[in-house]
Amino acid sequence: MWKESREVYDGEWSKGLRHGYGVWRRINKDNNNASGDSYVGEWKEGKADGFGVHTWSNGDRYEGEWKQCMKHGKGTDIFSNGDKYTGTYKNGKPDGFGTYYWVNGSYYEG
Numbered sequence: 001m002w003k004e005s006r007e008v009y010d011g012e013w014s015k016g017l018r019h020g021y022g023v024w025r026r027i028n029k030d031n032n033n034a035s036g037d038s039y040v041g042e043w044k045e046g047k048a049d050g051f052g053v054h055t056w057s058n059g060d061r062y063e064g065e066w067k068q069c070m071k072h073g074k075g076t077d078i079f080s081n082g083d084k085y086t087g088t089y090k091n092g093k094p095d096g097f098g099t100y101y102w103v104n105g106s107y108y109e110g
Helices: none
Strands: 007-014 017-026 038-044 047-055 061-067 070-078 084-090 093-101 107-109
Touching: none
Parallel strands: none
Antiparallel strands: 007 017, 017 038, 038 047, 047 061, 061 070, 070 084, 084 093, 093 107
């Protein structure tokens, strides 16, 4: 655990950096539990890279491919309000073909 940032990492390392498979969590400062952000998946040279799942403290979640800590490739965003986007990402943003589903049953594909 890094006391200054309240982070915990359990996983593989290489040359002092997270590398391989691992689990990262930000610990809630108020009650010492893992109610903050988390990432479970592949790492490369200290950054999320490969397939992984990131969950934010607000309940939003992304499952998919990462490149240097950015959404990149195929993935799905599942939002805490029930909306969902499935498609491709480039440099952290939706890019190319995808489908956005609203909780009310409407969707946009393109």
